[in-house]
Amino acid sequence: MNYHAVWSIYRFEMARAFRTVMQSIISPVISTSLYFVVFGAAIGTRIESVEGVSYGSFIVPGLIMLSLLTQSIANASIGIYFPKFVGTIYELLSAPVSYLEIVISYVGAAATKSILLGLLILLTASFFVSLRIEHPFWMLLFLVLTALTFSLFGFIIGIWADGFEKLQIVPLLIITPLTFLGGSFYSIKMLPPFWQTVALFNPVVYLISGFRWSFYGISDVHVGVSVGMTFVFLAICLAVVAWIFKTGYKLKN
Amino acid sequence: MQSIIQVENLSKVYKTGFQALKSVSLDIRKGEIFALLGPNGAGKTTLISIICGIVNPTSGRVTADGHDILRDYRQARAKIGLVPQELTTDAFESVWNTVTFSRGLFGKAANPAFIEKILKDLSLWDKKDSRIMRLSGGMKRRVMIAKALAHEPSILFLDEPTAGVDVTLRRDMWNLVRELRANGATIILTTHYIEEAEEMADRVGVINKGELILVEEKATLMKKLGKKRLTLELAEKLDRVPDALAPFNLAIGEGGTTLTYSYDTNAERTGITRLLQGLSEAGIRFRDLDTEQSSLEDIFVSLVSG
Numbered sequence A: 001m002n003y004h005a006v007w008s009i010y011r012f013e014m015a016r017a018f019r020t021v022m023q024s025i026i027s028p029v030i031s032t033s034l035y036f037v038v039f040g041a042a043i044g045t046r047i048e049s050v051e052g053v054s055y056g057s058f059i060v061p062g063l064i065m066l067s068l069l070t071q072s073i074a075n076a077s078i079g080i081y082f083p084k085f086v087g088t089i090y091e092l093l094s095a096p097v098s099y100l101e102i103v104i105s106y107v108g109a110a111a112t113k114s115i116l117l118g119l120l121i122l123l124t125a126s127f128f129v130s131l132r133i134e135h136p137f138w139m140l141l142f143l144v145l146t147a148l149t150f151s152l153f154g155f156i157i158g159i160w161a162d163g164f165e166k167l168q169i170v171p172l173l174i175i176t177p178l179t180f181l182g183g184s185f186y187s188i189k190m191l192p193p194f195w196q197t198v199a200l201f202n203p204v205v206y207l208i209s210g211f212r213w214s215f216y217g218i219s220d221v222h223v224g225v226s227v228g229m230t231f232v233f234l235a236i237c238l239a240v241v242a243w244i245f246k247t248g249y250k251l252k253n
Numbered sequence B: 001m002q003s004i005i006q007v008e009n010l011s012k013v014y015k016t017g018f019q020a021l022k023s024v025s026l027d028i029r030k031g032e033i034f035a036l037l038g039p040n041g042a043g044k045t046t047l048i049s050i051i052c053g054i055v056n057p058t059s060g061r062v063t064a065d066g067h068d069i070l071r072d073y074r075q076a077r078a079k080i081g082l083v084p085q086e087l088t089t090d091a092f093e094s095v096w097n098t099v100t101f102s103r104g105l106f107g108k109a110a111n112p113a114f115i116e117k118i119l120k121d122l123s124l125w126d127k128k129d130s131r132i133m134r135l136s137g138g139m140k141r142r143v144m145i146a147k148a149l150a151h152e153p154s155i156l157f158l159d160e161p162t163a164g165v166d167v168t169l170r171r172d173m174w175n176l177v178r179e180l181r182a183n184g185a186t187i188i189l190t191t192h193y194i195e196e197a198e199e200m201a202d203r204v205g206v207i208n209k210g211e212l213i214l215v216e217e218k219a220t221l222m223k224k225l226g227k228k229r230l231t232l233e234l235a236e237k238l239d240r241v242p243d244a245l246a247p248f249n250l251a252i253g254e255g256g257t258t259l260t261y262s263y264d265t266n267a268e269r270t271g272i273t274r275l276l277q278g279l280s281e282a283g284i285r286f287r288d289l290d291t292e293q294s295s296l297e298d299i300f301v302s303l304v305s306g
């Protein structure tokens, strides 16, 4: 293992986030706060509590997931896409680092950033609504697994993309809708039966449901199913990354 | 002489179907400066990129210091430093950080004293905290050299190092290359400037259309293919070359005041004695004479077109 290399890349990627504090930290915090003001305070007061949890508190896990998913993807995809775009990837490819080390460092840094961000949003939320975390261990597990999985997914997008549109199209057209429709702001039990069935095809439902369970003990699907699905996504992403590196897909001519 | 890089029957066909290298075999000797000379599109960058791990070979085998570049890529790559043709650097990083990063990436423990030395050698020390995007093109090139040297490679590739580079940097770079070589490093540079190869290299390889046409000691190459020109400055104007001197293929200069004779330095007879004799018999007197060795440029043109 080339630890020096892993550490160098990891640190480089973390430094990049702190250089762009505005974009990577402040803006998600501000937008989350706005959600609380709009949904929690303004609209939430008119919505009765969901399964015994006040609406403002109910949306916290979903909001964290929303940021976790989009930021993991954004961080990891730009992290690997940018060197490809400006050409500095030559150095990475000519260095004595294995593909595994590349993934660990880039994905590790992206996941770290989004976990920190998730915790920051949690902290922000605690100023607006009362929170309780019934299963802290599971909460952290979901946080870490989701951050890792979607950072891997972002890494894949970053390698696949050969332009900035492609970089943005997956988060914009797939992830954001799935997250909004995945029960960030409501319980899917509120939906008519038909749409409840449709919702089960939305992978994000399982993530949000499991994460919310770790807070309030309420869920749309059994928490075991949520954990299982999270691992399935992780496995799929790992398999795709392994294939990319085996074939040199879009990295080497 | 011990060889440090061995290239065996290396071929590369790009996804477009274009064959950029055609069964290239080449041995680079330890401690030499090797110039890979060829026109644009000859395959120089492709060859270097394969050796450095940036491009996958289609077939063939390469070892660096005895390590197969694919199987033992870690050991092979740790030995190699690369300054690529294009100026590609992280815009937002500081000089110090980017060079430190390179050292770590190649698996070496941090060594601020060594980084300091490199930056000083490359006149980058007072720019160490500057963001790279604030530097001039020449300074950026220096940064790329510093990055390539950060992990103390024993083999250094310089791809078109002086393309678009000012005189100062060019001179600094050659001094650096000589110093590196004096410390035992092997340097491989590509260029399409012949003067560069002529000035720097111990050996020269000529590549064209993906084929390595020849590899030769520079001195041998110059001697082997070297033509010399003898130019005579005439005492009196001459309208045409007398028939008696026709076998010498003399060329009359503009204004009829010079005569030029080309001859092969390696031929058994250069024909100079007979020419001078012929001139005196024809009553042509000259005031001065001058000989000129043909440059690698001439050699190259004759090889590529021949």
Ligand SMILES: Nc1ncnc2c1ncn2[C@@H]1O[C@H](COP(=O)(O)OP(=O)(O)O)[C@@H](O)[C@H]1O
Pocket: A253, B014, B015, B016, B018, B019, B020, B038, B039, B040, B041, B042, B043, B044, B045, B046, B047
């Ligand atoms: N990624 C690529 N895909 C297809 N063709 C390429 C690629 N890279 C280089 N080539 C072609 O291969 C040939 C050799 O290129 P290169 O090695 O860059 O030449 P040189 O460095 O000698 O100028 C050129 O004709 C170039 O167009």
Ligand SMILES: [Mg+2]
Pocket: B044, B045, B046, B085, B159, B160
């Ligand atoms: Mg080139």
